[in-house]
Amino acid sequence: MKIGVLCSGGDAPGMNACLRSVVRAAVSDGHSVVGIRHGYQGLLDEHFYGDESTGKAAPVMSARSVSHISERGGTILSSSRCQQFRSDNGVRMAVSMLDRHHFDALIPIGGDGTFRGAAALSKAWSGQVIGCPGTIDNDLIGTDFTIGFATAVQTAVDCIDKLRDTAESHSRLFLVEVMGRHSGHLALYTALAASAEIACVPEVAVIAAKVSVRVQLLKSLGKHSIIVVVAEGNREGGALALQEKLKESDCPYDTRAVILGHVQRGGSPTPADRILATRLGDFAVRSLAGGTSGMMAGQQNGRCVLVPFEETFSKHKPLPEHQIELLDRMSC
Secondary structure, eight states: OEEEEEEOSSOOTTHHHHHHHHHHHHHHTTOEEEEETTHHHHHHHTOBTTBOSSSSOOOOBOGGGGTTOTTOSSOTTOOOOOSGGGSHHHHHHHHHHHHHTTOOEEEEEESHHHHHHHHHHHHHOSSEEEEEEBOTTOOOTTOSSOBTHHHHHHHHHHHHHHHHHHHHHHTEEEEEEESOSSOOHHHHHHHHHTTOSEEEOTTSOOOHHHHHHHHHHHHHTTOSOEEEEEETTOTTOSHHHHHHHHHTTTOSSEEEEEEOGGGGGOSOOOHHHHHHHHHHHHHHHHHHHTTOOSEEEEEETTEEEEEEHHHHSSSOOOOOHHHHHHHHHHTO
16 A cells, blocks of 8 residues: 655644654555655645655655654644645645555645545545644544644643743733634643633633733732733734733733744654654554545544544534633632
């Protein structure tokens, strides 16, 4: 079996570990793997890993080509977002390329945008498609956690631990903005792990006036500093917008806003992400060998599972209510 593998959309720590797993699992089972650079754009451009030119025979990745990459952030295949692939014509072009190079299967690693493209491709192409969930947002239905999420939380927590020192020294409130345009998983888990007092997430209508009232209560309880974790997609706006609104709501603390931005995407993946990526990459290859297609390889309650692509993005992945309540109880 000839398997193509690519990384698409925003990069996530652990993508390299997943790639390593795909290559070595395939090689051990007698299959060949071709790395496709720059995601779906590279698929259309016929841009293969190990061959910087285009239009030539696709080079095969060996087990040695993925040595010592699990500890590296980013992706050695590079990633991108491809508007052209969102069209029917783009999907047809991808099918033509895959057939021309005699691919039997494709393993895309990415988030909901990647899986939307994979779902369209699996319907138009006779080959098999199995996806691995690589996104720091943890917003895909059908897997407890996505590759890269644990590392992004760790990165944000490391930053907040340092900010807490300054917050305590100056009796300040810090608004720390993390990624999450539509999902608050990263903000909520970061807030819990960093002992933050409040998390502002897209899923919950948190207005500045209510935040100010909560902050005033916490100050009356003897709080010298406050950390508020704000998802970039919070309904009141990001950290900077919320900071201005808090000033208008008689916030009792001097406030500062910090935007962590793309630092959350980088860095060496945590052991949890490396293990998850390794399990899912291997499971994806084994699922292809079993004839499966049109599915995401995920993990639920410690077990590898297969979930149809359409189900992974069909609805919003809810936040765990018990953890929202837990954060509130711990903030006093």
